[in-house]
Amino acid sequence: MAIQKPTIPKGTRDFSPHEMIRRNYIFRTIEEVFKKSGYQPLETPAMENLSILLGKYGEEGDRLLFRIINSGDFLSGIDPDELTKMSARDLSKRISGKGLRYDLTVPFARFVVQHRNEITLPFKRYQIQPVWRADRPQKGRYREFYQCDVDVIGSTSLLNEAELVQIMDEVFNKLNVPVEIRLNNRKVLAGISEMMGVPEKMKDITIAMDKLEKVGPERVTEEIREKGIPPEAVAKLKPILTFVGTNGEKISFLNDMLASSAIGMEGMKDLKKLLNYLEKSDLSVNYTLDLTLARGLDYYTGTIFEVVATEWQIGSICGGGRYDDLAGIFGMPGVSGVGVSFGADRIYDVMLNTGKFPEAIESSAPVLFLNFGEEEAGYILPLLKQIRQLGIAAELYPDPVKIKKQMNYANQNQVPVVVFIGKDELNEKMAGIKIMATGEQEKVSFDQLMEKLVALTG
Amino acid sequence: MAIQKPTIPKGTRDFSPHEMIRRNYIFRTIEEVFKKSGYQPLETPAMENLSILLGKYGEEGDRLLFRIINSGDFLSGIDPDELTKMSARDLSKRISGKGLRYDLTVPFARFVVQHRNEITLPFKRYQIQPVWRADRPQKGRYREFYQCDVDVIGSTSLLNEAELVQIMDEVFNKLNVPVEIRLNNRKVLAGISEMMGVPEKMKDITIAMDKLEKVGPERVTEEIREKGIPPEAVAKLKPILTFVGTNGEKISFLNDMLASSAIGMEGMKDLKKLLNYLEKSDLSVNYTLDLTLARGLDYYTGTIFEVVATEWQIGSICGGGRYDDLAGIFGMPGVSGVGVSFGADRIYDVMLNTGKFPEAIESSAPVLFLNFGEEEAGYILPLLKQIRQLGIAAELYPDPVKIKKQMNYANQNQVPVVVFIGKDELNEKMAGIKIMATGEQEKVSFDQLMEKLVALTG
Numbered sequence: 001m002a003i004q005k006p007t008i009p010k011g012t013r014d015f016s017p018h019e020m021i022r023r024n025y026i027f028r029t030i031e032e033v034f035k036k037s038g039y040q041p042l043e044t045p046a047m048e049n050l051s052i053l054l055g056k057y058g059e060e061g062d063r064l065l066f067r068i069i070n071s072g073d074f075l076s077g078i079d080p081d082e083l084t085k086m087s088a089r090d091l092s093k094r095i096s097g098k099g100l101r102y103d104l105t106v107p108f109a110r111f112v113v114q115h116r117n118e119i120t121l122p123f124k125r126y127q128i129q130p131v132w133r134a135d136r137p138q139k140g141r142y143r144e145f146y147q148c149d150v151d152v153i154g155s156t157s158l159l160n161e162a163e164l165v166q167i168m169d170e171v172f173n174k175l176n177v178p179v180e181i182r183l184n185n186r187k188v189l190a191g192i193s194e195m196m197g198v199p200e201k202m203k204d205i206t207i208a209m210d211k212l213e214k215v216g217p218e219r220v221t222e223e224i225r226e227k228g229i230p231p232e233a234v235a236k237l238k239p240i241l242t243f244v245g246t247n248g249e250k251i252s253f254l255n256d257m258l259a260s261s262a263i264g265m266e267g268m269k270d271l272k273k274l275l276n277y278l279e280k281s282d283l284s285v286n287y288t289l290d291l292t293l294a295r296g297l298d299y300y301t302g303t304i305f306e307v308v309a310t311e312w313q314i315g316s317i318c319g320g321g322r323y324d325d326l327a328g329i330f331g332m333p334g335v336s337g338v339g340v341s342f343g344a345d346r347i348y349d350v351m352l353n354t355g356k357f358p359e360a361i362e363s364s365a366p367v368l369f370l371n372f373g374e375e376e377a378g379y380i381l382p383l384l385k386q387i388r389q390l391g392i393a394a395e396l397y398p399d400p401v402k403i404k405k406q407m408n409y410a411n412q413n414q415v416p417v418v419v420f421i422g423k424d425e426l427n428e429k430m431a432g433i434k435i436m437a438t439g440e441q442e443k444v445s446f447d448q449l450m451e452k453l454v455a456l457t458g
Numbered sequence: 459m460a461i462q463k464p465t466i467p468k469g470t471r472d473f474s475p476h477e478m479i480r481r482n483y484i485f486r487t488i489e490e491v492f493k494k495s496g497y498q499p500l501e502t503p504a505m506e507n508l509s510i511l512l513g514k515y516g517e518e519g520d521r522l523l524f525r526i527i528n529s530g531d532f533l534s535g536i537d538p539d540e541l542t543k544m545s546a547r548d549l550s551k552r553i554s555g556k557g558l559r560y561d562l563t564v565p566f567a568r569f570v571v572q573h574r575n576e577i578t579l580p581f582k583r584y585q586i587q588p589v590w591r592a593d594r595p596q597k598g599r600y601r602e603f604y605q606c607d608v609d610v611i612g613s614t615s616l617l618n619e620a621e622l623v624q625i626m627d628e629v630f631n632k633l634n635v636p637v638e639i640r641l642n643n644r645k646v647l648a649g650i651s652e653m654m655g656v657p658e659k660m661k662d663i664t665i666a667m668d669k670l671e672k673v674g675p676e677r678v679t680e681e682i683r684e685k686g687i688p689p690e691a692v693a694k695l696k697p698i699l700t701f702v703g704t705n706g707e708k709i710s711f712l713n714d715m716l717a718s719s720a721i722g723m724e725g726m727k728d729l730k731k732l733l734n735y736l737e738k739s740d741l742s743v744n745y746t747l748d749l750t751l752a753r754g755l756d757y758y759t760g761t762i763f764e765v766v767a768t769e770w771q772i773g774s775i776c777g778g779g780r781y782d783d784l785a786g787i788f789g790m791p792g793v794s795g796v797g798v799s800f801g802a803d804r805i806y807d808v809m810l811n812t813g814k815f816p817e818a819i820e821s822s823a824p825v826l827f828l829n830f831g832e833e834e835a836g837y838i839l840p841l842l843k844q845i846r847q848l849g850i851a852a853e854l855y856p857d858p859v860k861i862k863k864q865m866n867y868a869n870q871n872q873v874p875v876v877v878f879i880g881k882d883e884l885n886e887k888m889a890g891i892k893i894m895a896t897g898e899q900e901k902v903s904f905d906q907l908m909e910k911l912v913a914l915t916g
Contacts, residue, residue, distance in 0.1 A: 006571050016500065037842075045466055073545075155856040166842070379738075392494070
């Protein structure tokens with residue numbers, strides 16, 4: 001067979017043991033917090049029928065779906081004449097009925113509708129799985145990446161929003177990543193465009209406002225003017241873009257500004273209620289009302305959230321919001337839900353760049369028994385079982401090769417402790433122990449070995 | 459938008475919280491055992507380049523790959539005239555460069571070669587990820603399923619095989635699933651065909667022998683005769699098919715039978731050495747030398763393993779073997795490895811059908827605080843944080859609806875304990891507690907609440 005140079009598809013990644021240990025630390029921490037708040041695990045298939053996926057993420061999203069060719073003779077039934085006239089787009093419709101999931105929200109909505117008779121509302125689930133997007137790969141943007149979603153549907157209570165903020169607080173506390181949580185409400189954004197006298201322009205306004213942090217208020221108002229919004233309307237927006245104050249000050253400021261907008265006042269009521277819950281929630285995180293926070297996704301209808309790391313600039317590392325009618329597209333209208341998604345890849349980058357991974361997870365390598373030959377190995381085999389039963393990871397180097405090579409293996413794998421039981425040690429019923437970090441060496445009796453290893457690896 | 463009836467692609471599955479909790483119990487148990495033996499986690503992308511996948515699983519395997527349509531205008535560069543003449547097979551080559559992984563072994567081999575300069579041999583890794591096969595779906599066979607692979611490469615020592623048997627022993631012990639481990643060696647199978655005088659027919663012979671348990675010795679010899687193997691050769695095989703005895707008796711029996719075959723004797727030496735290691739390994743599982751065990755995959759060259767559950771018939775629930783040249787196809791010859799794969803879906807079925815899932819994992823639902831309204835909720839919010847910090851999962855019902863509805867939610871979700879703090883309780887500084895399993899109710903002071911919940915959920 002010809003020799004192939006092995007590569008992986010662009011935009012995808014292998015995760016080496018070193019990376020996996022860190023990634024799992026993030027996933028497990030997040031998962032533990034989800035579970036403690038009563039969210040239950042869910043998994044859906046990597047593939048969904050295209051009828052489920054198409055039209056849910058805009059035109060751009062449809063283009064970025066990875067499509068799977070139908071099994072078998074996928075061309076049967078297509079007329080050859082017709083075939084030559086087909087565009088790639090038309091053809092893909094005929095030869096592909098499935099795509100890889102693009103996010104975890106649409107599959108969740110599909111699950112809820114499909115299993116509506118088996119679940120009890122409110123339904124709280126978390127889902128930690130990869131998603132795929134045929135985006136142009138670039139630094140920090142991948143074609144396969146994990147999402148960690150937590151959602152509750154079937155309840156309109158703002159206690160759900162409060163619970164999600166508690167979850168964000170606890171996750172980033174546990175990960176030791178300082179963050180700021182930003183809050184806003186889509187109804188407030190609707191109120192702002194109503195107050196400006198251009199309710200139909202809400203989308204243009206929010207898209208422009210979303211860029212405030214990046215481009216500044218001048219550029220934002222410019223962009224809004226370019227959308228054909230009259231200057232007197234833009235003038236009304238300006239104070240909002242530049243307002244500085246505490247959460248309480250922002251609330252009273254907006255209360256006055258939006259007094260004439262019913263939907264705006266509804267949003268204010270929600271925000272006040274949520275802030276009241278949060279005050280009582282004994283949080284350690286900073287949360288701020290961000291009047292310009294918009295979040296891109298169309299389906300949000302109420303509270304919106306975004307989390308940014310304060311020690312490392314990388315954009316939002318967690319975000320989400322309330323959606324009032326996600327399951328409606330699958331025939332189950334009026335089921336309100338709220339959820340957030342943690343961006344594991346960005347959290348990883350923040351932790352790596354600010355040195356937040358605890359040392360303990362880095363040194364999870366097993367205790368290594370050196371291999372001096374058949375007889376010694378035979379003695380060590382039952383020992384290994386006992387050690388592992390104590391919860392200590394342990395291994396015997398498989399080949400009786402030169403000790404230098406075995407020690408090299410120990411170094412490369414960051415083994416914490418090396419144990420040597422050679423002929424002499426077998427006779428003396430003693431085991432040699434070397435602590436790799438310090439180079440310290442000692443001999444202990446077989447009886448003491450277990451105790452010693454527990455002490456050294458605990 | 460038209461209402462869509464939501465479905466998932468055939469052969470794929472959603473995993474509900476109930477199923478996920480059980481599945482995760484299996485995955486975590488397996489993973490813990492892998493880790494304790496010094497195996498490290500690895501993950502590879504769901505998609506691999508087709509050049510990596512094609513030709514590795516036989517013609518059948520190529521046909522069963524899920525192929526992904528290239529992004530963008532995938533028809534550009536294909537001449538329309540040519541297009542009409544193309545078979546589905548030809549066209550798929552032109553419009554698809556990627557496929558979903560079919561197993562975890564080939565991606566592992568690809569990883570090892572691609573990262574050869576970053577890893578230290580022997581390299582011990584485990585990998586728990588889904589794989590995809592466009593098989594005809596049927597009971598117990600899915601198009602998406604998880605594999606749990608554990609492999610060590612870069613060492614020919616039979617201590618590796620012994621370690622894998624220890625792992626199988628511990629996994630099934632921990633899962634409380636009684637099993638029998640069956641062992642054989644491909645070299646012994648090669649020796650048998652040499653002894654029969656038809657070394658070139660080894661493949662036909664092993665394929666037939668593999669069916670012994672299903673069809674009996676008569677049908678096996680018949681099938682071998684049909685392959686054109688002379689009767690005197692078949693006669694030599696017969697005693698092997700029907701031999702009954704202990705592992706030791708099988709060894710001496712084969713030692714005599716295969717004395718004239720160099721490769722056969724090599725296999726015997728390996729088997730004896732492995733059995734010797736296993737005797738010393740303090741195992742609790744039954745392991746038997748199965749002279750007719752063949753395992754389908756072509757790439758095995760030494761020891762082969764298979765595990766069957768003794769209390770539920772479902773075929774093998776774990777299996778694997780030694781392969782001498784898997785990385786050779788990617789340009790890195792001579793790296794021997796050995797590994798096994800745990801079939802999580804079948805293990806799940808065995809455990810479900812024999813009632814092996816521990817009750818503790820089934821009742822992992824959170825403590826539920828009933829919602830009596832704003833004021834009470836405000837009091838409960840900080841309590842929830844404290845309770846969760848004790849490691850107890852807890853939630854507040856989000857809406858102040860009728861208590862009957864809230865209790866129904868508690869029942870549906872198998873909530874272990876319900877706590878009610880209404881107006882009266884707030885005044886008395888007492889919390890009501892109901893243990894759902896027994897219906898028992900009591901009141902405790904706020905000071906005692908934490909302690910009580912720890913006692914009830916520990």
